[in-house]
Amino acid sequence: NAGVTQTPKFQVLKTGQSMTLQCAQDMNHNSMYWYRQDPGMGLRLIYYSASEGTTDKGEVPNGYNVSRLNKREFSLRLESAAPSQTSVYFCASSDMDRGLLGNQPQHFGDGTRLSIL
Amino acid sequence: GDSVTQMEGPVTLSEEAFLTINCTYTATGYPSLFWYVQYPGEGLQLLLKATKADDKGSNKGFEATYRKETTSFHLEKGSVQVSDSAVYFCALSEGAGSYQLTFGKGTKLSVIP
Numbered sequence: 572n573a574g575v576t577q578t579p580k581f582q583v584l585k586t587g588q589s590m591t592l593q594c595a596q597d598m599n600h601n602s603m604y605w606y607r608q609d610p611g612m613g614l615r616l617i618y619y620s621a622s623e624g625t626t627d628k629g630e631v632p633n634g635y636n637v638s639r640l641n642k643r644e645f646s647l648r649l650e651s652a653a654p655s656q657t658s659v660y661f662c663a664s665s666d667m668d669r670g671l672l673g674n675q676p677q678h679f680g681d682g683t684r685l686s687i688l
Numbered sequence: 689g690d691s692v693t694q695m696e697g698p699v700t701l702s703e704e705a706f707l708t709i710n711c712t713y714t715a716t717g718y719p720s721l722f723w724y725v726q727y728p729g730e731g732l733q734l735l736l737k738a739t740k741a742d743d744k745g746s747n748k749g750f751e752a753t754y755r756k757e758t759t760s761f762h763l764e765k766g767s768v769q770v771s772d773s774a775v776y777f778c779a780l781s782e783g784a785g786s787y788q789l790t791f792g793k794g795t796k797l798s799v800i801p
Contacts, residue, residue, distance in 0.1 A: 575731070611793055612793060613692075613777065613791040613792055613793040613794055614732070614777070614789075614791045615791075616788055616789070619788065629788065661731055661732070663731075663732075676722060676734040676737060677732075677734070677789060678734075679731030679732040679733070680731050681729070681730055681731045682730075682731055
């Protein structure tokens with residue numbers, strides 16, 4: 572019962588360094604998402620991928636890039652990390668093939684805690 | 689745009705007390721509404737959902753009713769347990785096929801024995 576798996580769980584970077592956060596899901600879901608969670612801000616959508624081969628910007632995409640490598644994997648890249656990107660990052664997936672039944676819930680990973688000094 | 693407003697936390701209750709966490713929303717269409725729960729050190733888990741007006745979502749003793757007239761989706765539980773201590777998020781998604789969730793800021797609940 573892996574669900575959504577994120578790696579790494581923790582990371583400390585220096586300003587200007589680059590890094591890729593990895594996410595994989597084993598539920599055969601079409602849609603995948605990257606969020607950041609900051610104190611007092613709830614979760615904000617960075618990017619999402621409605622299906623394999625497509626990606627779209629969310630609410631806070633600046634400073635990030637994404638790759639939907641295949642149906643299972645969706646990575647988030649910080650090209651030049653900044654202290655403002657210190658946050659907890661969550662990956663999620665959902666099954667949009669069942670859209671006729673209403674909006675489907677999203678399944679979340681356990682998060683990556685990223686600190687940028 | 690869409691928005692979700694939750695009551696400010698933290699909320700501290702004694703075991704077996706009644707819980708209400710208020711949630712109101714602003715949306716242009718007919719959204720689906722969700723409550724997610726986040727236990728310490730973990731990701732969010734779906735707690736319950738409702739997809740149309742007057743629907744009641746329920747799970748693990750928690751309930752919430754979709755009230756279109758008051759644009760609300762308040763979370764309730766009749767008797768909380770220490771294991772319910774977590775952060776609770778209200779969220780909405782606009783219409784069938786929408787890919788985006790709009791979250792409230794979260795309400796931290798602590799239940800003391």
